[in-house]
Amino acid sequence: MSSIINIQRLSKTYTEKGSNIRSTALDDITLAIESGDFVAIAGPSGSGKTTLLNIIGALDTPTSGEVVVDGTLLSSLNSARLAEFRLKKIGFVFQAYNLVTTLTAIENTEYVALLQGISNKRRQHEAYQILKDLGLENCVNRRPGELSGGQQQRVAIARAILAQPKLVLADEPTANLDSRTGSDLIDLMKTMGSTLGITFIFATHDKMVMDKAKTLIQLHDGKIIA
């Protein structure tokens, strides 16, 4: 299998505004992730999981080192190209569901596909189909406020995978869910990952998620320890 992600000597340091105090979030990380893998990046709070995920997702830039995602060197892209890259290659699932509150479940699901310019008819059909597959066919016209946490997170997953990205990044996707719902959700993503050939990367400190991952990367103080 080929690598979808290649990271060479990645470091990220933050300087506090108004002072010269620097803190290291990621320290000289070298990493490769195979296409289609189901990866959990684990570690305690402040270990650099979210920072690593944000850099892989082209939401943040490294202080040094190289990140290549699906053959693209991220540092070679300007902000507009990075936005386009995120739109076309990456699906995001955030911790706090983060749906657009004024859109219904099906409209939220369609959102990324809409930005990609997929035709109205096709994306509506596919959005309904995917929501149906996720057991949400009765909730398609409900807004986020009318959905439970688990249902919202499933809509977020539907939104992330509808446009069939190469990579889905999920930051603590089970953090706000009960263990049963969280476990079902991870199983669902695992199934979809293998069915659709999508690489899933989770940032988590949930042991259940770590146990279900094919590959586990453990971070501590910005370094890979296992």
Add this chain to the structure above:
Amino acid sequence: MSTFIKIAWRNIARSPARSLITISAISIGLCSLIFLKGFVNGADQQMAENYTGLLIGHIQIHKKGFQKNMSVEKSLGGLETIKDALRKTPQTAVFSERVKDFALISSPEGSAGILLLGVDPVTEKNVSTIHKRVNKGEFLKKGDDDKILIGAQLSGNLKAEIGDKVVIMSQASDGSVAAAAYEVAGIIETGAEEIDKGLAIITLKAAQSLLVLNGKVSEIAVKTGSLKEVDAATKILKAKIDQAKFEVLNWKEISPQVYQWLQFDAVFTNLILFIVLLVVATGILNTILMAVLERTREFGIMLALGTRPGQIVFTVAAESFFLGLIGTFTGALLGTLLVIFFGANGIDLSVISNALNTLYYDSIIYPRSGWIDIAIYSLIVLTVSITISIIPALKASRLSPIEAIRHI
């Protein structure tokens, strides 16, 4: 774009109280703009109509130099040419001949310098409203060549009442002393001091006879169809009437101070309107900024998912447009209804009628607004509501997705 329009539209319902406050601010602001403009328009138009209608008329035609140096020597002859020009000018609805001269009026109790006006009792009623201001006695009739009307204050100063005799003295056009006695037939009260204190009116025939004018007159007072036609009529008459011999002056040229007052009033009103507009704009800016701040996280998510900054700007501007559209519609409707209602029923300001009358304003003001005024103000308010939203819209579009997502 439809999804972004949908997001914008639904955001209005997302925080009903905030949206209602914004819509109310826009509505009340626009309603105030329209009503205020209507009120000032109405008051100024009434003032201009009262001022010109009372005695001056819309246009006056004299022998050249008469306006600067009023004297019987500068009387108009050859009236037919001028009358012909007037008849052929579509805007000049009616006109009346007058004699004007400075004179001395005396009674057994005193004397005073006055402006003596000789008018045709029939045609004068077409060009001025002075006949409506006779509060004691009655206006002159044809053949009342031995009668006189005097101002109320003048009547008090001379202690001359209806039926009393007064004597007018002046210099006739042939250089002789002109003097004649007249019976007071009416007392004029206008509220304007210069008229009430210093005007006497006799018939045109009596004035021509007194001043030995041999059929000549001092001026022809002209009334056009409306004040709006004055400029056009003046232009036409100036072209038709020999400017080397005669002067054609409209009311703005005769009383530049009154015209300048109206212009100052318009500028002052526009300044107030501008301040109201600023308040409205600040209200909109504040609300949209709050709305953007409240949705920082959501904009962060949208940007992270690949939404282009331009699409964020569009969403915020569209929301502001919808708020502006609803606010503008209700504001324009309310403002128009207020102008229509008070335009028909008037606003009674009789508690300050003395001050108003002195300035030729009516005690009851009838607001007037043209559709163009309403359309312009509506368009300005709508444009301001969209333009002002660009600031928060740009702010939202320039958010860093990571920082925005972390925003609580």
